[in-house]
Amino acid sequence: MPSGDxxxxxxxxxxxxxxxxxxxxRRAGQPSSGVVGFKDGPDTALARQLHERGLVDANxxxxxxxxxxxxxxxxxxxxLAGLLVQRRLVGLEDLLALTQRQGSDPxxxxxxxxxxxxxxxxxxxxxxxxxxxxxxxSLSGETFALKTLTQAALLSDGSEERLRFQRxxxxxxxxxxxxxVRVADYDLGGSIPWLVQELLPGGSLQERLRHGPLPxxxxxxxxxxxxxxxxxxxxxxxxxxxxxxxNVLFDAEGTPKLTDFGLALGVDxxxxxxxxxxxxxxxxxxxxxVTGLHAHGPATDVYG
Numbered sequence: 001m002p003s004g005d006x007x008x009x010x011x012x013x014x015x016x017x018x019x020x021x022x023x024x025x026r027r028a029g030q031p032s033s034g035v036v037g038f039k040d041g042p043d044t045a046l047a048r049q050l051h052e053r054g055l056v057d058a059n060x061x062x063x064x065x066x067x068x069x070x071x072x073x074x075x076x077x078x079x080l081a082g083l084l085v086q087r088r089l090v091g092l093e094d095l096l097a098l099t100q101r102q103g104s105d106p107x108x109x110x111x112x113x114x115x116x117x118x119x120x121x122x123x124x125x126x127x128x129x130x131x132x133x134x135x136x137x138s139l140s141g142e143t144f145a146l147k148t149l150t151q152a153a154l155l156s157d158g159s160e161e162r163l164r165f166q167r168x169x170x171x172x173x174x175x176x177x178x179x180x181v182r183v184a185d186y187d188l189g190g191s192i193p194w195l196v197q198e199l200l201p202g203g204s205l206q207e208r209l210r211h212g213p214l215p216x217x218x219x220x221x222x223x224x225x226x227x228x229x230x231x232x233x234x235x236x237x238x239x240x241x242x243x244x245x246x247n248v249l250f251d252a253e254g255t256p257k258l259t260d261f262g263l264a265l266g267v268d269x270x271x272x273x274x275x276x277x278x279x280x281x282x283x284x285x286x287x288x289x290v291t292g293l294h295a296h297g298p299a300t301d302v303y304g
Contacts, residue, residue: 043068043080046095055090064089075116082191111148114138115194116187118146129153129161134199144184148194162193169195172261174236179229181249181259200257202250209245222248222256229258 047061056064064083071078084090111131113120118135124145125132130153135146153161166188172195173183185196205222208214214222226248233240240247240261247260 046080050084050090050094055094056084060089076190079191111151111192115146115148115192115196116185116190118144118185118194118196120146126150130165135196143199144196145199146194146196148192154192165193165195168261169193171238172197174238175233177229177232178255179225179257180233181257197259198251198257200249200251200259202252202254204246204250205248205256206245225256226258233258 043065047056047065050056051058051061061080064080064087068078068080068083081095085092085095111120115135117138119138121134121136121143123131123133127150129150131148131150133146133148134143136143149161149165169183169186169188172181173186176182181200182198183195184198187194213219230240230243238261240258242260243258247258249257249259251257
């Protein structure tokens with residue numbers, strides 16, 4: 001990773017707080033009490049509630065809101081909740097308690113329409129912890145696939161999910177192979193981390209298999225190129241650990257690409273997996289994955 005990214009990664013504590021702030025603030029309909037000089041909005045409403053409950057003094061809130069406004073003017077993502085928690089001025093539990101009093105679910109708050117220079121076009125898929133969108137670069141007009149964490153992941157002790165997401169990005173950027181999805185950009189230090197990859201509109205291998213077995217010649221060709229992609233990953237010190245048809249996508253020309261390094265680890269064995277924990281997809285997991293052992297290596301991927 002670029003050397004400057006190490007500093008940006010220290011902001012992980014802010015990730016779980018932004019949705020909690022926005023939801024209780026939008027529902028506070030009273031006019032501003034003069035705590036801050038901002039026009040009414042989510043940050044102002046949160047500031048008002050924190051001040052009314054004696055959690056943060058008015059002067060500190062003004063200074064923090066000025067900082068939020070400055071960061072946004074510079075084009076950086078910023079929210080009052082994240083800044084307050086990052087500076088240890090208020091606890092996440094207090095923010096969540098405020099949110100719960102408002103009677104809405106923070107995990108249902110929408111993700112932003114823009115991530116840095118990338119504008120959301122349409123959703124491509126979403127699971128419990130991650131979401132993928134087609135995005136367009138605001139300057140070049142080029143389209144990509146952007147992967148980020150869901151609000152549920154960011155709020156439900158999102159530190160582990162965020163670290164796993166960071167790990168995925170760090171490992172994926174090592175790989176430069178025609179049959180491995182290309183990482184174009186990423187930001188891991190903002191309130192919501194994101195990873196931008198090439199857009200693969202040709203569907204997955206799993207989708208193709210739903211129409212029946214592939215011709216033998218195509219199977220051989222596919223096996224060769226994916227084996228070469230895995231060999232490249234292993235040389236670069238990356239074990240995928242979740243090889244399955246859903247994680248093989250095709251570009252517009254039909255070239256297969258190995259994707260989704262969310263469960264990957266280095267060949268040095270470094271990962272976020274606790275001892276005895278089995279991670280992977282049943283039916284494609286090697287025996288050492290099923291038992292939760294850490295003796296994972298290139299053979300783990302070959303088994304899949």
